[in-house]
Amino acid sequence: MLRRSRPFDEGDRYVLDSFLNQFWPATVDGLSLGAIYSLVALGYTMVYGVLRLINFAHSEVFMIGTFAALLTVELTGITSPLGTVPLIAFVLLLALVAGLVSGGTAVALEFVAYRPLRRRGASRLAALISAIGASLFLQQLFALVVIPWMFDRPKEGGRLPVQSADFVEPVNLFSIGPIDIRSDKLIIFVGAILMMVALDMFVNRTKLGRGIRATAQDPETAVLMGVNIDRIVTATFMLGGAMAGVAAALYLMRFEETEYFVGFLLGIKAFTAAVLGGIGNLRGALAGGMVLGLIEMYGSAAFGSEWRDVIAFSVLVLVLMFRPTGILGESLQQARA
C-alpha cells in the first residue's frame, strides 16, 4: 500500500530488497505449498488422462479429506502439540484416514455423477457440467448440513472455518546456511514426494498401472486387450482421490483449520499446476505444483502477498503461450513405460 506513493525508483529498490530478504524463506514456503498443489494436481491429471474429463469436484474430494483428518484429530482426543517423531506417526494416521475417505469419495462421485453419463454416451461437455454441479453440491452440503451437524453449530455456522486442536509443535529442525527448515514444512515436502514416487512406480510397474496407461493412450484398443475400462476408471479415481486425501492431511497439519470452501482456490491452483506441468502427465503435476508454489511465494516476497494469485496466473498464461502443452508436455497418453 505504501509503495504506491513512493517514487518509482525507490519502489523498485523496495521490491528488490524485500525479495532478497525473503528469498530463502520464500523458497521453503514455496516448496511446501507446491508439494500440496502437486498432490492435488495428480487427481486432475490422472482423471483427465484416462477420461479427458476435468473433474471439477476434485477440489471437494480434497475438502472432504481435510474434514476426515480434522475429525480424526478430534477422535484421538489430542490436546497438546506433538514433538517431531510422534507428529510424523500421527500425520501418517491422518493421511491414511483422509486418503481412504477422499479416495472413496472420488469413487462414489464417479459412480453417481460421471458413470451414468458415460453409459448413455453423453458429451464431454455434459460431464463437465455434471462435475461443476457436483462440486457446488458438495460445498453447499457441507456448509448447510454436514458442518452444522458434525460440530453442533447453528445453521449459519456452517460457513465459518473449523479449527482443529493444536497438535503441531513446529520446530526448526536444522538450518542450511540462511535457510531454516521447520519440521511441519519438511514433513509436507517429504511426504508429498514419497507419495508421488509411490504413485509413479505403481503406474509404471504394476499390471493395473499398465492398464491405466493403456486406457489413457487408446481406450478402444485397451478393451481389445481385455482391459475392463470401468475398473480402470474406478482405480484412477481411487488413486487420485487418495492423493488429494494425503494432501488434505498435510494441509490440516500445516494450517490446523479448514472450511467448506477450502478446496475452491486450492483446487483451481492445483488444476493450474496440472496444466502448467502438462495435463495427463504425472511428473508434470509434480513440476507444475512446485513451480506454481515457488512463483507464488517469490511473487509475494517481491510485490506483497496480495499479488500472489495475479502473479501465479500471469505466469500460467505466459508459459502456455510459449509451451501450450505445459512444462513437461509429454502426457500420460504418451508417457514412457
Add this chain to the structure above:
Amino acid sequence: MLLEIQDIHVHYGKIAALKGITLEVDEGEIVTLIGANGAGKTTTLKTISGLRPLTSGRVRFNGDDISRMPGHKRVLVGIGQSPEGRGIFPGMTVEDNLYMGAYARSGDLSKELAEVYELFPRLAERKTQAGGTMSGGEQQMLAIGRALMARPKVLLLDEPSMGLAPKLVQQIFSIIVEINRRGTTVLLVEQNAQQALQIANRAYVLETGHVVKSAQAHALLDDPEVRAAYLGGGAGGEAAVAAAPAETSVPEAREAPDEE
C-alpha cells in the same frame, strides 16, 4: 461354427453402418471380408469384439450367444483383434505392448512371448523400443503378435496391409497363413482384395452395410463383377494386381529380412 453373425444391425447415432449382415466363420478357416471404404468392414469387426453395441441381430461364438457380453470379456473367450490403424500404445515398449495383449490372462506368459518372437524376429530385436517409434510394418507385426498373446481361437485382422510396401505386404500375408496353419482361425478384412482372396478359404463382399456376395475365395477371384470392382479388372484398374505376385509362398517368406 466357431463364429456366427446373424443379421446384425449397427448404428452410429442415427446412421446405420450395418444393415443386416450375416456371416459365418468355421474353425480352422481363413475368411476374408472385402469391400470399398465405408462398406462396414471395420464396424463388423468392432461389433464382434464388443466395441459397438448391436441394434439388432446376434453374435454367437462357440455356440454361445455373446451379443451382450462386454468387450473386455470377449478376449478371454477367444476373440482377438489387430485393429485398423494397428492401435499400438505409443509410449509403451514393444514388450509392454505384447504384455498388454495378455492383460486378460494371468500366469506364465513366457511361452506365448517366445512364440511371438519366433514368428516376428524383428520384434525380439526391438523389445525395449517405444511402440510409437517403430515403422509401419513393425507396428503391424506388433499388433498381430500382441493379439496372439491372448491365444485367441479366432483372430480378427483389420486391414493389416494398409500403408505397407509390397514386399512387406507379402510378408504379412505369409505370416497370416502361418498363424492359420498353426491352428488359429482368421477373419481377415482387406481392401487388398487380390491378396486376401488368394490366401482365404471363403470370402464375403460388403457394400454399404450389406453382404452382396459370399463364395469360395478362388471363385471370387474369377468373378467378373468382383474383378471389376475390387481387383482392378475393370475401368477403375489400380495397383492391387501389380502389388500381388500370383503365388504366396508360405513358411520361407517369414525368414526374409523384414525391411520397409
